[in-house]
Amino acid sequence: MEYTIQKLANLAGISTRTLRYYDEIGILKPARINSSGYRIYGQAEVNTLQQILFYRELGVGLDSIKDIVTAPTFDGARALREHREKLLEKREQLDKLIANVDKTIALTEGRITMSNKEKFEGFKKKMIEENEKKYGKEVREKYGKDKVEASNAKVMNMTEEQYEEVTALAEQIHSTLAEAFKTGDPAGELAQKAADLHKQWLTFYWKEYSKEAHAGLAQMYVDDERFTAYYDKEQPGTAEFLRDAILIYTGQKK
Amino acid sequence: MEYTIQKLANLAGISTRTLRYYDEIGILKPARINSSGYRIYGQAEVNTLQQILFYRELGVGLDSIKDIVTAPTFDGARALREHREKLLEKREQLDKLIANVDKTIALTEGRITMSNKEKFEGFKKKMIEENEKKYGKEVREKYGKDKVEASNAKVMNMTEEQYEEVTALAEQIHSTLAEAFKTGDPAGELAQKAADLHKQWLTFYWKEYSKEAHAGLAQMYVDDERFTAYYDKEQPGTAEFLRDAILIYTGQKK
DNA sequence: GATTGACCTTGACGTTGCGTAAAGGTGTAT
DNA sequence: ATACACCTTTACGCAACGTCAAGGTCAATC
Structure with a gap:
């Protein structure tokens, strides 16, 4: 069975423009071109088109579909x-x-x-x-x-004041931490104050506070480069310093 | 407070391109243009931008946002x-x-x-x-x-061949019906052939076939506009024609 | 006063998946 | 012969910007 472009389009319930587009981007080429330049599709193309439409319906992009239908061993x-x-x-x-x-x-x-x-x-x-x-x-x-x-x-559910408070807290943490970092001592007074501020800050976001969760978060500040980048923005090593301060604060480390 | 384009962009967390685009499409014009052609934004623009970003974040399109921010009484x-x-x-x-x-x-x-x-x-x-x-x-x-x-x-549970058969059958119904429609006679040979093909097609989907159910389905083709649209796509009246042919075929109508 | 570097401008093409003409050739039924 | 359906390529349009490119402006530094 051979199909002209419109026959195939009707069969599949799509437009001829779509088929030409698929030809253009190379995901579905006609089996042959006849002497008048018409696109002629065969059974193999019908099958491929079925696949294409199937994946398309799943919301997969055409370039990914291309990989799927052109690479036979594609996973x-x-x-x-x-x-x-x-x-x-x-x-x-x-x-x-x-x-x-x-x-x-x-x-x-x-x-x-x-x-x-x-x-x-x-x-x-x-x-x-x-x-x-x-x-x-x-x-x-x-x-x-x-x-x-x-x-x-x-x-x-925060009120405007709470929102302002939490913003102010974040500022305080920032400055306290910068000061503390200069001392170089995560167990020092300033660093522990920063850790305490950090805890207060957290209570605005967390339903319940636990030392373990706090310590876990602190570790993530070091493990996840995006957090690290945030804290280390002005002083490299700040994220690690904060983690140490919090670990001490939460009693995970002496 | 006055803002250059980048200042405002940083404040709002968006790109300068976006601000220029918003100027271009008229949803946020700068308060004034300075002598060097720079865009200068004021507090009023900051507020408007907040609104714009708010609605944008809700997924509202920019043209709708335009209505919202330009028409003060907009609902x-x-x-x-x-x-x-x-x-x-x-x-x-x-x-x-x-x-x-x-x-x-x-x-x-x-x-x-x-x-x-x-x-x-x-x-x-x-x-x-x-x-x-x-x-x-x-x-x-x-x-x-x-x-x-x-x-x-x-x-x-269909096998692949059965699937192909049923697809082919659908094709046949389609073309036979188109031919039959031209004769205008739902009792004619072609129309009855179409009805018979339709029955065969049905047996692929139905566990048991009955004339009554077949006739009922035919009626639905006319009653439900989506079915009607499907059959009438090429020739208005085809759905009705098919119904008549089937009613005759099933002996519900002479 | 000249250079540097950050910042500003407009212009224009690219993105996704086609819809929608436009301009012109082909096939076939009357 | 003519109408009419069907085919072709070319190309703009859509949303909301991203991303150069080419060039002007501003403030600080040499």
Whole structure:
């Protein structure tokens, strides 16, 4: 059975433009071109197209599909697993979006203009989103989904003053830590003050505080280069110093 | 406080390109342009930008945002509610996708490469899913859950040849029906052939065939606009014509 | 006063997966 | 012969910017 472009398009329920595009990007070439330049497709192409459409429906990008259909030994299962991860992330994002929108609707309902408070809500949301984007996956792995969501919820419930307080705390940690770092002693008074401030800061995000979790987080500051980069921005070694201070503070190290 | 483009970009955590783009599309114009042509932003612009980013983070498109930030009396709540609906739909879509990918992964797991058979399994699944998506609810109401599931199970048990046969049959129905339609006579030979092909086609999906059920399905082709659209795609009136042919074929009409 | 380097400008192409003309050749039924 | 459906390539448009490129401006340093 041979098909002209439109026959195949109808068969597959797609447009002729799509088939030409697939030809153009090389994921589905016609079996042959007839004397008038028409694209002629055969059974093999029908099969390939089925595959393409199948993966497309799973939301896989055309360039990945290209790998799958052109490389005969390609590990489709692995590609799918990776793709699955992306989908899960997308869904999480979406869930958050929906929750945010719900909240915003609730907030604006009955009001005519947007108050400053609402603008501020937006910023908190943004803060969460950014944290998610940067560290979400690892933190989730380490602490579990529920904890992360509880933390986010806690942030969303902060009042404006609390928000300002936590921002101020972060500043204090920063400066205290910089001072302490100069002393070089993670067991010293300043370093321990920094560790204590850090604990206070944490209680704004965590439902319950534990020394173990605190120490674990401190270790992550060293293990994860993105955290390290954040703390070491002005003084390399600061992340490690903070970890040591916290380990001492939490009694994990003398 | 006045901001150059980069200052504002840093403050907001976005790129300067984005700010220029927002200027270009008119959703955020600088307060003024200085003598060197630099964009200078003021507090009012900071506030507007906060709003823009807020809505952007909710996934609202920039053109909608434009309405929101430029029209002071704009009903932001309504826009958000509509947007919410879209998000919910997206999530449903995504959930189905993930379920599909999961199934496909489960199928391929434990094997090294994807065999043809497996690819084919996936496609059959897709076929069922599509039918479910399009007609599932109505068909289930009409024929009952068990019948639908029996039908799906039958499809899943098809061999590849059977699948090809049923696909070929669909093609034949299509062309025969088109021919028959031209005669205008649903009792004519061609139309009756189409009805007979349609019966054969049905037996691939139904556990048992009955004239009544066949006639009922034919009626649905006319009653349900999605079926009608499918059959009428090339020739309006085809669905009705097919129904008449089947009613005659099954003896419900002379 | 000249150079450096950070910052600013506009312009324009690239991204994804096609939709949608436009301009022109081909096939076939009447 | 003519109509009409079908085919071809070329190319712009879409969202929201990223990313050069080419060139002007500003503040600090030599």
